[in-house]
Amino acid sequence: MEWWLTLLIIFAALMVLMAIGLPVAFAFLSINVVGAFLLWNGAAGLTQLTLSVMASVTHFTILPVPLFILMGEIMFRSGIAAKQMDVLDSWMGRVPGRLSLMAVGGGTMFATLTGSAMAGTAMLGKILVPDMEARGYKKPMTLGPILGSGGLAIMIPPSALGVLLAAIGNFSVGGFLMAIVIPGLLMAVLYTAYIMIRCSLQPELAPTYQTGSLALWPKIRDTLKYVFPLAAIVFLVIGLILMGVATPTESAALGTLGAFVLAALYRGLSWTIAKEALLSTLTTTVMMFMILTGSTAFSQLLAFSGASAGLLEFATSFDVAPIVVVIMMQIVLLVLGTFMEPLSIMMLTVPIYFPIIQSFGYSYLWFGAVMLLNMQMASTSPPFGLGLFVMKGVAPEGTTMGDIYRAALPFLGCDLIAMVLIMTVPELTLWLPSVMID
Secondary structure (H helix, E strand, C coil): CCHHHHHHHHHHHHHHHHHCCCCHHHHHHHHHHHHHHHHCCCHHHHHHHHHHHHHHHCCHHHCHHHHHHHHHHHHHHCCHHHHHHHHHHHHCCCCCCHHHHHHHHHHHHHHCCCCCHHHHHHHHHHHHHHHHHHCCCCHHHHHHHHHHHHCHHHHCCCCHHHHHHHHHHCCCHHHHHHHCHHHHHHHHHHHHHHHHHHHHHCHHHCCCCCCCCCCHHHHHHHHHHHHHHHHHHHHHHHHHHHHCCCCHHHHHHHHHHHHHHHHHHCCCCCHHHHHHHHHHHHHHHHHHHHHHHHHHHHHHHHHHHCHHHHHHHHHCCCCCCHHHHHHHHHHHHHHHCCCCCHHHHHHHHHHHHHHHHHHHCCCHHHHHHHHHHHHHHHHCCCCCCHHHHHHHHHCCCCCCHHHHHHHHHHHHHHHHHHHHHHHHCCHHHHHHHHHCCC
């Protein structure tokens, strides 16, 4: 059978299974089981499938995923993250779009403590939306900044999605976590610039208001008490990797231990909170690992059927510059992001995309950063981005999905600008990994 016909049958069956409501992980599992039986010599193929599934979830490189998720759960459930927002609020003056800028600042800080964009969006919404409504903020400056900033957890380490992308793509986890630092901060800068410019041009979107003055020493004291210890955790997670002192797994373990210690010191840790954090971590991790097992087996199925080699030959046969093919890949990801969630997109495309990128001679770290940014956009892309529905859950009463869609679009535009900059200036992703100490 021709490779393209095999590929067409696989994808058609996959789309049908997902269209009838079968969860993504089970849809891939069904395709993998049938494909392994038909293409890998019956029962022997099923045995090989079982071995590949076991290998995919017992790999050392994915161990940071549950640890990063647990660290974030402890931070949020213990109230430590909320204290950060209070400190940030004390330092903000009467700037245009004050609360919207707090969303960006808070989202950036939260991103360094958790790998979950959904948790970041929910936390920012619960803390800021009531105050924004009371101050007369309009929906573009209420919903949009929270949506965009909550998604920064995907692009700023520790990023659970980033670890999974590196594991699926089979490249350096530590190097990739360093590669996405500057792109994530670049996105925060673009959000800040957009908010300040638009609020200066349309002040009615975010009315200024009188803020209580606080003496300098109390602000410094609270910063030392609530922000500096968290900076130590950020150092444990990111700094030790950059210095070459610890692996991502070791850094994740130290960061999680630090989160438990801080939560206990701030009297925010109890058996109930620990139990809830562990159960939530377990649920999320199992979901991610099920998708990871499906992706690993799916990539092997494509390779064995000849579809990967055929698609690679097809993609490299065009008389166009390789960067044009890369741009087309990103367009496909953007379209998929309008109706699929990031993990499913990664599962579907990584086995196809990365062999092509390797043949072009591009850096996995660079392409992975561009792809991860695309995944961040997928989480806030209408009509089915998961972040949009999380935002609906914490939005003011009467907010429609149309309001959320319109608020998300300008920040998707900022993401697109960041993507163009990263694609045209690869050093934005490659510089930090190049200075890592081996």
